[in-house]
Amino acid sequence: MDYRRDNGTEARTSKITGIAVTVAVHAALVAAAAFSDLGALTTLYPPPQEQSMLIEFEELKPEAIREKAGREPQAVEIDRSKPMNLVQQSQGQFTGKSQNVAKEATLGPDGDVEVPEPVREKEIDRRALFHSAANKSEQDTLAAQTSEKVSDKLKEGHALGNTAKGNSQGEPNARLKGRSVLGMLPSPSYSVQAEGTVVVDIWVDQYGNVTKAVAGAQGTTLTDATIWAAARSAALKAHFNMSPDAPALQQGTITYNFKLK
Template structure:
């Protein structure tokens, strides 16, 4: 009897603990914000609009007219194309000169002999200072001193040492050079630049140009006056420039 009462008390104690546990769990859920909406809210959905696709427009293609062959006409005369001929017909074919070869190939053409150059004429020695310096340098032998009237040299003498001389290309002196008149004691060379017209007259004279070795004005004026009296042969040239050199001793 005592054992049965003990089992009943144990069951009651377990039921009480279970009820207390559930009650405590309920209070915890309510206190933590666990709520239940009743009635439940309406369901919300996202509205999606599906646009209808437009039908593609047809592509217009320009179409031409197919070429058509003309209707055949058997009775029409057929026209043939004829080749045109050249105005002049050749009488024979073009032929080149036949090349000639030797036994071992092409014929060798010998080189013509070269002229031997006189090297002594190219480089004259100092002993030839009195010779013709205006002669061609390739000449085998120099010519004599230039004589009076030479087109490219002195019109009086080939050597100008101690004597007056004139240089006028292509012209010769008529007679002799007029000598200057002076009374001073001085020596040296006075070179006068002259202009000569086509009649051979000296139209202007300028003393003291390049080659002059004296600065005495009296000698310059004497050389100028003498140069204006010089006379040359006639020429087709309107005016020519030359020089007259006077040596005062």
């Protein structure tokens, strides 16, 4: 009986001892881990010599600071006895026209700036322009009226002919309403001695050509057949201006004044 009691007591003691050892080991491990983490989070102060940084600042004197910053601005004295040039600045938009620029300004006795009045633009006499335009218009009107009168006279024809010398002796003259002779009327060629007038009836086409001529019309004073033939031959050589509005054959007359040679 005593032997079994001693074995049981020994077994319990061994078991308790094992548990205590296990707990102690675990506690030691936990403590070691805790100390390790605490050492990682803790910064050594002061830091080691090789990890520190030293920055030195140089103290500058006020004179050195002014030299580096530059020279101080100096006041400029203005001589008020000399004239000043002032330019007026325009605040409006640029329109392409010249702006009024003030000329040379001077200082008054009180130190005020005296600005001369701006130069005014030369005014244009509109009455003179109107008068000139009115004269030109009047001249144009007179020229148009004169041209119209001349045109009307040409259309009516010349009662005494259309040559420059009129119905003078020895010069032929034509009458054809609204038409005029191109150049000069041909003069008749004759060798007999005769003095008088021969009127030739003519028929002119739209192209201005004399297609037919008959001597001895009203107003003729000569009866010589040779003179009549010479007048008719000269009339056929005459030419008038073209007129598409004229009749196909327009009738007129050419008057020849013969004189003694």
